[in-house]
Every structure is written in C-alpha cells, then in structure tokens.
Amino acid sequence: DAGVTQSPTHLIKTRGQHVTLRCSPISGHKSVSWYQQVLGQGPQFIFQYYEKEERGRGNFPDRFSARQFPNYSSELNVNALLLGDSALYLCASSSTTVSGAFFGQGTRLTVV
Amino acid sequence: GIQVEQSPPDLILQEGANSTLRCNFSDSVNNLQWFHQNPWGQLINLFYIPSGTKQNGRLSATTVATERYSLLYISSSQTTDSGVYFCAVMRPGSGNTGKLIFGQGTTLQVKP
Numbered sequence: 001d002a003g004v005t006q007s008p009t010h011l012i013k014t015r016g017q018h019v020t021l022r023c024s025p026i027s028g029h030k031s032v033s034w035y036q037q038v039l040g041q042g043p044q045f046i047f048q049y050y051e052k053e054e055r056g057r058g059n060f061p062d063r064f065s066a067r068q069f070p071n072y073s074s075e076l077n078v079n080a081l082l083l084g085d086s087a088l089y090l091c092a093s094s095s096t097t098v099s100g101a102f103f104g105q106g107t108r109l110t111v112v
Numbered sequence: 113g114i115q116v117e118q119s120p121p122d123l124i125l126q127e128g129a130n131s132t133l134r135c136n137f138s139d140s141v142n143n144l145q146w147f148h149q150n151p152w153g154q155l156i157n158l159f160y161i162p163s164g165t166k167q168n169g170r171l172s173a174t175t176v177a178t179e180r181y182s183l184l185y186i187s188s189s190q191t192t193d194s195g196v197y198f199c200a201v202m203r204p205g206s207g208n209t210g211k212l213i214f215g216q217g218t219t220l221q222v223k224p
Binding site for chain 1: 116143152154160214216
C-alpha cells in the first residue's frame with residue numbers, strides 16, 4: 001500500500017505569491033491534517049479535514065486555507081506569502097479504525 | 113491547551129549505548145505517538161501507545177497515562193538512530209483523527 005504522498009517535495013516562492021501544496025492520504029483514510037514545522041521546533045497543527053469537512057483549525061492567519069476532495073486528497077493554499085512562511089509542511093492521514101496518524105515526506109517551502 | 117515537554121533536548125551517545133527519552137504531558141490524552149524524524153524531514157511512526165508497554169526490536173515504549181508521562185527506550189544504539197524524536201498527543205474526544213500536539217523533540221546523535 002502506498003503511504004501518504006505529498007507534492008511537490010521542494011518549492012521556492014517569492015514574497016507575496018501564492019502556493020498550493022497537495023496531499024494524498026493512505027487508501028481508506030478519510031482524515032487529512034496539515035502541519036507546519038519551522039526549523040528547530042515541533043510541527044504545529046494548521047487544519048484537519050474529515051469526510052471533506054473542516055474539523056479543526058490551528059492558530060494560523062486567514063491567508064492559510066485548505067480543502068478536501070471527494071477522493072479524500074487535500075490541498076493547502078497559502079496566499080500573500082511571507083518570509084516567515086518558510087517551513088516544512090507536513091500532511092498526515094488517519095482512520096477511525098486504525099490507530100495513529102501517518103505522515104508524508106513533507107513539502108519544504110522557501111519564501112525569498 | 114495540553115503542554116507536551118520532552119527531555120532531554122539533546123543527547124549524544126556512543127554506538128552501542130542505551131538511552132531513555134521522556135515525554136511529559138499536562139492533561140489526559142487518548143492518543144500518544146512517538147515519531148522519529150529522519151534527515152529528510154519525514155516523520156516515521158515508532159509507536160502508537162496511549163497506555164501500556166510496546167516493543168519493536170531495539171525500541172520499546174511505556175506510557176503511564178495516570179501519571180502523564182511516556183518513555184522511549186533505545187537499546188544498543190546505532191548511527192542510523194540519529195535524528196529528532198518527537199512525542200505527540202491528542203486530547204480526549206478527538207477520536208483517532210484529531211489534532212496532534214507535539215513536543216519540542218529530542219535531538220539524538222549517535223557517534224560511531
């Protein structure tokens with residue numbers, strides 16, 4: 001079985017631009033969560049989607065948005081990029097029947 | 113919210129040594145996971161262990177939920193064990209699909 005896949009793996013953007021990150025969960029998992037990890041810190045929760053509905057939102061500005069598609073894949077969108085948005089963005093999928101969250105390899109975003 | 117504290121923040125070992133990493137959490141949890149973050153940033157699941165003891169090869173983990181702590185044991189450490197180890201918890205009511213709250217991590221360096 002394929003694990004959680006994220007694309008792209010690396011991305012360089014300019015301040016003020018917009019970015020879209022993509023995540024495909026493990027087959028059968030209906031929940032997708034997004035996390036931001038800046039250097040030297042633990043991941044911080046951004047969003048959780050379950051059955052295509054937003055179920056949780058972390059302390060991030062409205063420039064951050066996400067959605068989940070009928071096939072349970074997800075996109076994270078960030079508008080008006082700031083230098084401080086440079087981070088590793090991690091996607092996790094989970095199931096109500098299988099314990100624990102499983103993470104993708106992440107997208108490393110650099111804003112210049 | 114729940115606070116998660118990991119200790120020690122940094123650990124340097126000689127290959128073959130044993131180590132214990134600790135995770136304290138400030139409130140009741142219904143999910144606790146240990147992860148190893150590899151040099152490429154991916155979070156690798158080690159254990160899903162909201163309570164009790166589990167073993168997987170040279171690694172084992174124990175969570176004492178009533179006392180709000182978890183321990184990760186690494187025996188006969190190898191250079192490939194190097195990296196950052198994270199503990200993450202989830203509050204009750206989140207099921208298996210809610211928000212994970214991460215500690216700051218323990219950075220382990222195993223020297224040959």
